[in-house]
Amino acid sequence: MTRGDSLYRRLLGLLLLPLLGLGSLFLIQAWGDAQRTANRAFDRLLEAASLAIAEQVQWQDDRLWLDLPPAALEMLATDAEERVFYSLVDGQGRLITGNAELPGDPRQGLEGSDTLLYRHIAWQGLSLRQGTRRTRLEDWGVREPFEVRVAHSREGRDALAAELWHANLAMILAMAALATVGLLLAIRAALTPLTRLRRAIRARDPRTLSPLELSLPRELAELRDTVNELLARMRRVRANQERFIGDASHQLRTPLAGLSARAELALRQDDPARWKEALVAMQATSVRTARLAGQLLSLTRLANPEYRPARAPLELNAIARQAVRDHWASCQRQGVDLGVEASGGDVWIRGIDWLLAEAIGNLIDNACRYGGHCVTVQVENAPPRLVVEDNGPGIPEARRLLMLRPFHRDHDELEGSGLGLAIVDGIARTHGARLQLSAGHDGGGLRVALQFPGDTP
Amino acid sequence: MNRLSRLARRWLLLLGLVGSPAGADETLHYPASPGSRPGASLVIHGALDLPQMRPLLESFHREHPGLDLRYRNLTTLALHERFLTAPDEADVLLSSAMPWQYRLANEGHARALESPAARHWPAWARWRYELFAFTFEPIVMVVNMAVIERYGEVRSHADLLALLERHAQALQGRIVTYDPASSGAGYTYAIEESRLSPRYWDLVAALGEAEAELVNTTGEMLEGLIEGRYLIGYNLLGSYARERLADHPRLRIVVPDDYALVTQRLALIPRHSPHPAAAERFIDYLISEAGQTVIAQDTPLGAIHPALTGPGTAVHMRRQHGDALRPIALAPGLLATLDALKREALLARWRREFMRRPRRLRGASPHGL
DSSP: OOTTOOHHHHHHHHHHHHHHHHHHHHHHHHHHHHHHHHHHHHHHHHHHHHHHHHHTEEEETTEEEEOOOHHHHHHHOOTTOOOEEEEEEETTSOEEEESSOOOOOOSOOOTTSOEEEEEEEEETTEEEEEEEEEEEOOOSSOOOEEEEEEEEESHHHHHHHHHHHHHHHHHHHHHHHHHHHHHHHHHHHHHHHHHHHHHHHHTSOTTOOOOOOOOOOHHHHHHHHHHHHHHHHHHHHHHHHHHHHHHHHHHHHHHHHHHHHHHHHHHTOOOHHHHHHHHHHHHHHHHHHHHHHHHHHHHHHHHOTTOOOOOEEEEHHHHHHHHHHHHHHHHHHHTOEEEEEOOSSOOEEEEOHHHHHHHHHHHHHHHHHTTOSEEEEEEETTTTEEEEEEOSOOOOGGGTTGGGSTTOOSOTTSSSOSOHHHHHHHHHHHTTOEEEEEEOTTSSSEEEEEEOSSSOO | OHHHHHHHHHHHHHHTTSSOOOOSOEEEEEOOOTTSOTTOEEEEEESSOHHHHHHHHHHHHHHOTTSEEEEEEOOHHHHHHHHHHOTTSOSEEEESOHHHHHHHHHTTOBOOOOOHHHHHSOGGGEETTTEEEOOOEEEEEEEEHHHHHHHOOOOSHHHHHHHHHHSTTTTTTOEEEEOTTTOHHHHHHHHHHHHHOTTHHHHHHHHHHTTOEEESOHHHHHHHHHHTSOSEEEEEEHHHHHHHTTTOTTEEEEOOSSOEEEEOOEEEOBTTOSOHHHHHHHHHHHTSHHHHHHHHHHSSSOBOOTTOOSTTBHHHHHHHHGGGEEEOOOSTHHHHHTOHHHHHHHHHHHHHHHTTSOOOSTTTOTTOO
């Protein structure tokens, strides 16, 4: 956006431009009108004069005869003192009399009747308006056609046209000025709510996320509502963050307090065997705590909308097999049967291998922890899908969505952080995949599926 | 233009008979004063006699001594012919043949002069700033005192008509007027008078009945009046009559109080004038208060300038004769005067009216009355 760009100027420009165009059209129209009106008014003079002359044309001594009425010529001159010309021409185009050999009018008039033609002519360097009357004698025995041509210079009509045009010009200019002033005021008034909105936003405490309360016209009300929606989302995000921080602190404090208590207990004793026992226990707790911290870290990272790791083409079957190999031993120790059902062909997606491994690990871990005895990792094709299914107690449908929230555990007494599914959800979102929780294929247990977008690339 | 110019030539022959009985080529020459810028000159062609022109030119030359000033007095005929053959010879044309001057201007042969003096010149005495009337010369009657003493005052056309109708016998052959058929000025007056009133034709008929003499110039009429051949002169150029009759108290100049035509001399600057700046200065002078004062005081022509009120000015004459003065309008009606058919029609009518009433004279009547 350039510095000069403003709604006010844009509106003014867009409205003034057509107004200007319209005004110019009016002016051109007014000019044409003035010309036509002046010509019409002054052509009446040509008409009257030519008629006055034609009426005096007679047949005398076997020839056309004219007793020219001086008044007919006086008629042609107004206050503008026009130059006046006339001529009487017989049917063969011969000049009978006149003070100028005015040219004939090549146009055809109405045949057989009295016709009158007007046109502009240039005659010996003078610009004239000529009227040509074609008529014939209506004498007893004579039907002699003749033509009366009268012409006068154009000062009078030009002056009248200019006068008419100036009157119109003044009116159009006054109207344009009024319209412009009205436009300025209207645009200013129309943009006032925008100023109010800006002031309202500027006057706010930067920490408040409460909605804007401001009555605005419809277009701006939409903007206000959008801002309010954004504020509401920000409020929810902030509430989530606050709860997450609270939960995370709580989760970390418990094992740290345990470590501290265990160390204190061990220090009161002198038996190295006890110390070793305490150290082993403390090591297990710190490993768990480290894992918890790691999980929190990855969750935080995944929750960051700016986090966009580079994705590479991956083969899902290989990922699934590797994950099963990694966890097979620990599952075996807990007496859980871990298996893989690979898809027939290769299933390629774009993704981050370690994140997907983490997701599968979390799901296997959850399944083991919440009472599954048989855990299967499946890969499906079209659409590409990664599924972990167990035969544990499962989750009632109504509570499945809650499971995706961090620190939510279905059974508080059980060991675990409650971050597993939340992390899987974050990983799914990072991949643009959909996380689906449903019951297992035989109606029991839990089936968690990551459905990746698109077909095999 | 062949036919037109043929008509024009015929016309000029007639107009040539108007007014000045000037010789072939009278000129006045005022050389530029020594030491002035060379090349500054002015050529004026006028149908205005030297005695009347001299005071004007002298006064103008006093104001502009640097100008080489040349005035050529021509008849109206010679003036127009010369202009048509050499339109770039003269800087100013002065002529009493109003229709012809008007026609030249109408056809665009004149150059406009838009000086302050021109703008202040009365609108009735100019046309488009191209044509300027600079004199004011009523058309008058001259009546021998003997007539007045015997038959009473003759103050108007109506008086004249009544006198002619009542005493046609007594005035037989003792009245003189212009012959419209052979005098351009007479024809112009006839056309203007016939437009003013249809009673003009009664007057023509009465003149015919009284067997008025028809002559071609004011000079001839004045001659006959002074010699006593005529008792009444009708339609004389007032300016000439005033000058010639100054020492003839028995001949009274009557400006009719019902209407009196006023003829004006018209000045124009030709479009192709070789010295337009000098020409404009001269016209400016002609219509200035100074120039008009010279016209009022040193010539019998009559000044138009509205600021001048003394004798010999339009204002003075208007005050004396009121609305009766009818200056011939500088309007397109003048063009009708030049129409050949119009002329034939009017003259035919004039002849008809002139011969309308039976002649009573000397047994010459075919009916033996």
